[in-house]
């Protein structure tokens with residue numbers, strides 16, 4: 047009779063016990079695989095977030111966020127300081143403004159909706175108070191507004207920038223559907239117009255519109271896919287400064303750092319140089335928070351892998367030690383009639399391997415099934431904290447930062463679990479380690495069983 | 505030829521040192537049937553385990569056909585047990601999950617017989633101890649005590665050993681079956697010219713053997 051088939055048959059001599067061992071092994075191997083998958087997926091996401099959000103720093107005047115808040119715009123001196131800071135590779139400065147119907151002949155393409163209307167009402171009420179009593183008409187309006195406020199009108203955003211590409215939402219160059227881009231350093235009366243605004247006003251490349259009592263020529267039409275952006279106008283920075291009578295002022299500067307390693311150094315020196323006159327934020331800093339929560343998932347998963355490996359090894363080990371103890375006498379007899387240690391150990395290793403292989407097959411199948419949901423629940427449960435903190439800031443914020451947060455936020459939910467061949471090989475390797483540990487210790491016990499004991503009366 | 509000289513065996517356990525064999529010397533000629541008698545605890549099993557290389561003597565020598573088995577390495581001892589020694593135990597000690605035939609085949613495997621020849625040899629051995637073809641395919645649990653001891657004798661003789669060591673082979677059998685087993689051993693020692701050392705309590709049986717050694721407190725008396 048074949049020795050191997052005899053040993054494999056041995057593994058099933060007690061189906062209940064073998065079943066229990068296989069089941070426990072399968073669970074720990076399934077856990078190993080899904081934890082490995084979670085870890086690899088999260089790690090690759092960490093790399094992705096790091097590489098995408100690495101090197102931009104946003105500097106805005108203290109107290110200002112988009113169109114909300116107060117304070118003074120950044121001055122050209124401060125801009126010069128930023129440009130001169132070590133490790134700053136390039137900068138793009140923007141000055142944003144909103145045109146009402148009295149500033150332009152364009153019809154805004156953004157619907158105010160409930161949210162926008164509420165904000166607008168709030169603003170017109172406060173402006174009425176400040177201007178109160180200056181003219182008879184505004185006096186009348188102010189008096190009326192107590193009972194019936196004027197219907198708020200949507201506005202059109204003008205962004206003056208030294209780098210039109212910085213308006214792009216996805217980090218790449220701005221996508222133009224027609225025309226050509228404009229030079230951000232020019233001061234000509236030219237503009238790029240968002241596709242929604244173009245559609246609303248029947249504009250084409252070369253057509254003109256009025257803004258701040260000047261005639262502006264459309265040089266290109268852009269589309270970002272972001273409704274807010276696509277309802278706006280992009281102009282050279284100097285043009286926007288002149289038109290809004292804010293020469294030299296900027297509302298936001300994005301500094302691109304030469305390498306992601308220097309981001310925190312640049313932030314530190316900018317904070318010193320600009321002291322309390324500017325708020326400095328970087329996606330890297332925001333991302334760091336996200337990355338650190340991802341990293342804790344990753345180390346949690348690693349701990350899971352180690353824990354499940356230890357558990358698996360202990361299961362096989364205890365099972366085999368139990369079997370060895372049970373067959374102690376039989377092993378003594380086999381040795382007494384001339385069976386070598388190698389033969390006896392070989393039989394037990396075959397048994398342990400049979401159990402481990404079956405456990406591994408069941409466990410890996412289990413792991414493939416649960417690793418997707420497991421990764422998602424690991425990520426989303428820890429992410430709920432992070433997304434809470436981002437959403438609270440997101441409300442009051444317009445422009446670049448909100449887009450940045452959105453980008454990180456959406457990246458975050460996109461942690462996809464994928465079972466790579468590499469992960470599979472590692473899982474199989476770990477299973478083999480379990481089998482080896484689970485066999486080596488019993489083998490040592492087997493070698494120590496003295497055949498003379500079979501002669502001792504039981 | 506089996507020559508034992510000044511054999512001493514001590515065990516050290518929690519309660520101290522126990523000397524199971526003290527300066528034992530004896531000689532048994534090839535093909536002789538010798539019996540060992542003595543009270544429980546007198547060292548009979550210990551002597552057999554030394555002769556069968558199941559354990560190493562504390563001092564002294566055991567020469568089998570001119571080779572001192574006390575000086576063999578662990579793997580040489582295993583080979584010696586497989587080829588030169590056949591054991592018969594009081595409680596048979598057959599492998600419970602193997603049939604009678606497979607139990608004998610296993611010994612042939614350890615003795616190094618090619619797989620193709622084992623089955624025929626095992627069947628022939630089991631025939632010679634009186635097991636029918638049907639009985640040969642049964643597991644030990646479905647054989648009587650006497651039948652199990654026959655299987656164990658067949659297993660002991662499988663590799664044509666120089667010495668068969670039997671530790672109270674009839675101790676677990678009724679006296680009639682015991683006599684049959686003993687006669688079987690006797691017959692085989694004649695036909696195969698195998699040296700047999702059998703431990704027994706039965707003075708009738710001991711009286712029929714070629715020689716009798718009596719152990720008392722680890723020493724040979726008379």
Ligand SMILES: Nc1ncnc2c1ncn2[C@@H]1O[C@H](COP(=O)(O)OP(=O)(O)O)[C@@H](O)[C@H]1O
Nearest residue numbers: 515517522524543544545546547548549550551
């Ligand atoms: N492995 C051992 N460890 C300790 N003492 C042992 C061991 N084997 C045997 N002995 C002791 O050696 C003595 C002889 O035992 P044994 O040879 O089994 O006697 P018998 O077979 O004649 O009944 C006894 O006192 C026994 O307790």
Ligand SMILES: [Mg+2]
Nearest residue numbers: 501503548549
């Ligand atoms: Mg005894």
